[in-house]
Amino acid sequence: MSKIRVSAVSYTNTKPFAYGLKHAGSFLDKIELSYDIPSDCAAKLIDNKVDIGLVPVAALLNIPDNHIISDYCIGAIGPVNSVFIFSEKPIREVSSVKLDSQSRTSNNLAKVLLKFYWEKDVHFVEEGIADAFVEIGDRTFGKKDKYPFVYDLAEEWISFTGLPFAFAVWASNKPLDKEFVEEFNQVLKFGIDHREDVVKELEPRDDFDLHDYLTNRIDYPLTERKREAITKFLGLVRAL
Numbered sequence: 001m002s003k004i005r006v007s008a009v010s011y012t013n014t015k016p017f018a019y020g021l022k023h024a025g026s027f028l029d030k031i032e033l034s035y036d037i038p039s040d041c042a043a044k045l046i047d048n049k050v051d052i053g054l055v056p057v058a059a060l061l062n063i064p065d066n067h068i069i070s071d072y073c074i075g076a077i078g079p080v081n082s083v084f085i086f087s088e089k090p091i092r093e094v095s096s097v098k099l100d101s102q103s104r105t106s107n108n109l110a111k112v113l114l115k116f117y118w119e120k121d122v123h124f125v126e127e128g129i130a131d132a133f134v135e136i137g138d139r140t141f142g143k144k145d146k147y148p149f150v151y152d153l154a155e156e157w158i159s160f161t162g163l164p165f166a167f168a169v170w171a172s173n174k175p176l177d178k179e180f181v182e183e184f185n186q187v188l189k190f191g192i193d194h195r196e197d198v199v200k201e202l203e204p205r206d207d208f209d210l211h212d213y214l215t216n217r218i219d220y221p222l223t224e225r226k227r228e229a230i231t232k233f234l235g236l237v238r239a240l
């Protein structure tokens with residue numbers, strides 16, 4: 001049987017899943033695993049270079065035969081602490097925003113919030129200077145106090161909609177064997193259940209609380225409310 005190709009995210013938020021995969025024993029013989037930045041994970045799943053990805057939800061719009069295969073995700077039920085707009089000005093005065101080339105979901109989340117929540121028409125740039133910028137993942141750790149205006153995009157989404165949020169979900173681009181999917185979920189669950197051990201393996205930082213991040217800020221269960229949020233979010237992305 002050929003191996004199932006899996007792309008996971010190379011950020012700290014994925015360490016619990018990586019821990020489960022590291023301890024998965026003979027299940028590892030069934031998969032070929034890579035760790036990628038979210039935009040590459042999306043591209044690989046869209047281009048059928050992998051079969052499963054921890055894929056930014058915004059990329060589901062580009063995967064016609066997508067199947068969410070896990071009850072775990074990269075989500076939030078309050079401030080997530082690693083997805084921000086950092087700004088020199090209050091958001092009401094911002095006229096240009098630089099996007100994060102590693103992101104697919106959060107760039108779209110910034111666009112959705114600016115248009116439908118803050119009701120602002122701004123200019124988005126990929127490169128160069130702007131009044132504010134989107135940044136995600138580990139590169140944001142310790143930066144919260146370094147800018148005059150800081151917007152946590154999970155927190156803003158929750159204020160806007162009253163819903164939690166899911167940034168990335170485990171999805172396949174084709175139907176997969178049911179037994180394999182069940183085993184995969186058990187592996188992910190093992191990692192989520194061992195987050196205390198995961199934190200112990202990480203290099204501590206004095207500018208960022210990794211324990212709080214992996215136990216309180218990133219919220220892993222893909223609940224009904226988060227599924228509702230995905231549907232609402234994708235509808236708003238389509239309406240942009």
Ligand SMILES: C=C(O[C@@H]1C=C(C(=O)O)C=C[C@H]1O)C(=O)O
Pocket residue numbers: 009011013038039055056057074080082083102103104105106107136137138167168
């Ligand atoms: C919470 C986060 O969620 C991430 C945000 C993503 C995106 O914006 O496309 C994709 C995957 C997740 O890792 C984060 O990276 O900080």
